[in-house]
Amino acid sequence: MNTHICLACGEARFRVLYSNVLDYEHNIANPDIDIIKCQQCGLVQLFPMPAQRELVTYYPDDYANLQVESSFLMKTLMEIYFSSVHAFLRKQIPRKARILDVGSSSGHFMEYVETIESGWELIGVDMSIHAVEEGRKKGREIIHSSFEELDIPDQTFDLIIVKHIIEHVVDPKQFLLKANRLLKKNGKLYLETPNTSCLDFKIFKKYWGGIHFPRHTYMFSDKNIDELLKTTMFGNTKITSTMNLFGWALSIQNYIVDKYKLPLKNGRIKIYPFLMISFLPVLLIQKLFAQPAGMRVITERIC
């Protein structure tokens, strides 16, 4: 670990946080990978970092985030979430704006906003060919590519949306530099990602839903993200929180699955919606008085 340098602060000293971590959602464990923490800034990451070609094998066909939500409860929660993201974003950009949705899947968010915002020109990009084809059938412009390999001229977008993607990539710094290049001057970047500075990470430790082993490559605190954005030429950064329930519901699921070996479907146990509802009040209190597991970041290209 001696030659390894922290992506956020340049520190070379790390400590192993967890070894032999299991994948409690899809059972794709990799015993050769540890979770380490920077001694200086606290950035949490996989070590050794898997190569991109290995990383893609960690996503099974029934990966929950690739599924279209079918239950009434999950659909309703998704609508509430989209409405909150939309309300937030419309205050950040001009009425006429070119927007890139990174990891758009088949375009669920694009579908939500296309009927409300006639001035928004939305382009999606996703690595799943199935999702891209499904979205194209519905008339949406979705490019089949990784963001890193996306071939689009510089300074194209007023806004780039990156919801729960930055914690899945092999090199978040290069990812942010690319986002910077694709944005117009003073264009905005919207990020959502887990925040390791929360009570539920301290409580659940290796079971914390934000670890999502081995698919989350880097797990940031709000301070880590702020530093990383500064070094990738972003400024006027504002970090608030989101209402994601993975900090409580998924962490408890992970614990139960490890202890009682309950069966999973699409990475979730049967009572998962019940866990989500049960912990909604806890999350509301946490959002009011402390830092929840999910953070929302809006930042601006400054050069």
Ligand SMILES: [Zn+2]
């Ligand atoms: Zn560091």
